[in-house]
Amino acid sequence: MNSFDFNQIDLNALMRPRKVCVCNQVSEEDITNSIRRGNDTLGKLMRDTNCCTGCGTCRGRVLKLLSETLSSKPQ
Secondary structure: OOHHHHHHHHHHHHHOOOEEEOOOOEEHHHHHHHHHOOOOOHHHHHHHHOOOOOOOOOHHHHHHHHHHHHHHOOO
């Protein structure tokens, strides 16, 4: 592998959407877009995206994204 190949692999990895919920393949972008569409509670996010409906490990990260997104949302 030459250095170009290695850098291209790194770039590709960075460009992939970050998965918040691995069980249901829900990305950070999926969560924030859902919140912007008005899903402003954990229950609404769960129904809209299926996050937190598998193992539940993502619950803390989803709640943090919810809080951050709502606090940065224009009133």
